[in-house]
Amino acid sequence: MMVLVPERARTPLILSAIAALVAVLGAVGGPTVQRVAVLALVSIVFVAGLSTFSANSGIMSFGHVAFMALGAYTAAFLTIPAPLKATLFTQLPEPLAFLRDVQSSFVVAVVVGGLVAAVLGLATAPAIARLTGLQSGIATLAILMVVYNVLSSWTSVTRGSSSMIGIPQATTLWAALGFAVAAIAVAWAYHSSRSGLQLRASREDYWSSVASGVAVGRHRATAWVLSAFLCGAAGALYACFVTSFNVSAFFLSATFGFIVMVVLGGYLSLSGAVLGAAVVSVLQEVLRRFQDGQFTGGSALPAGVADLLLAGVLLFVLIKFPLGLMGARELGLRRRRASVKQKEPVEA
Template structure:
């Protein structure tokens, strides 16, 4: 019982520290100029998605390259429920009959976030049986294949998604307060799952799959649970992203965005919830700085060549994999230092 209480207290401290960090970022966005607000909100939206990836990858040990697919589901769901009805009548004139009702509905953004998370979770539930059977390299490739399938469908199904044409007319609804609440929910869900029975069993399978199976752990079932839960968080992040950009196309949700999230979670540490937050915030700020350097804003009009952002991120990813394979945080979480026992001090 004492060990359980200590673990619970450490988790509460970790959650409080992470929420304080994202709260500070949200406050900077809310009470400063519009440029800083956009940077802060963008960093927090990325944090939601990276936390979604961390719920699956951090506990299973399987790196997912396909969670942007769930993000796309959430983004398009948000578009269907937030674009004004008058505009949707012309944009989606050819919607298939089962989806025709979407032309006539609008919903409050908090409700849309829940619907987007549910839509992504349903999609994950349909793909969970296949993902639960795979592990290691095969599973990682399968997640990439899922992303390619999703992109192809979105890019080709013009009657529903407008294909490669831009999705326009989405209101700017992602505010610092809204995104702070969503990041807080994502942090709570990630920490709760990590310390839940399912999360502990999945982490056991990550460390030793054979021993986990021999102990009676249903590894496939636990992977499926994490897969669906992480998809819901990523779907919510996709809805936030859509209402942050207000305009996007099918190409927005493909390899470039995926690469950015992979750098975030690898740099911060995919085995740690704190690492997901630290990596997402740090890389988001770095991306914004590099974009502005490419535009010549900080160099007196001298613009860096195009593609520098991707080059720098690639170099950081390679360096992180060499010097810190488990990221900056490793398996550690933010929190108070563990008090040293008297026996340890006596031996010094």
């Protein structure tokens, strides 16, 4: 059947099918399985965003959870019922007082959540465009630190370490699937675009890309802003699923979880990121149950065992497959290598 599909469309189709499989498993399973499935689909939206930047630029980001946080808080403000907001946010600063009355539909909240994150992306893009390697990784981490500190200290707006509550649950299983498919399509469209191709060239060899006229900084910034948008949307979906959250949901623990997903799957590949999100979501749930004693006759194991085991899996993959399970390959796209090293044509 795949033969009938043009090669360019195969990867997003296969990845969408994986997302659909996750949704179907969620639909036929019990409430717990459904919860895992929705969170897995939200994770797919997030890693599609992260990989829009990381896979094409070859630069790992440790800060994308900050975009997710912005999306989540934005969606919370847009969807918590106005009367509740009036009691929750009594000390909103004057310029933000309008937030008490705004109200939007779920889909608008997700899109605006993405847009607000994209604004932070735009503000930080000039720095990201100039940095590579370790410096870039540290800069992305710094963005996370700044956002986290602002969110946890700006109590009149974010309620600090208290929870945002009363968000109507709107992220259904099928809504999550829809957004996951859309995120995959957007990420793939960027990957295949002229900007995406040039950015991938810079990933392979920075100086050669410059010598080919590629404006590396510009393409990095483009991918960065687009990825911020998708991660912000993921945050909004998350908020509209869990209905209450606080700032601690968007810090190192979440960052680590997402990094395990993309590194395990292959951080240079969209397919790797999506596969990683699906597999690690299941793994996390299994490990959580293991920690709670479901497989050890009811005796719970010390807290943190699940994370420890996850870290162990990450370490194993890093050693055995440094570029993850997919490397830089994409599902459905045959990156043909010369089977045997190409023979030079023999002179007649």
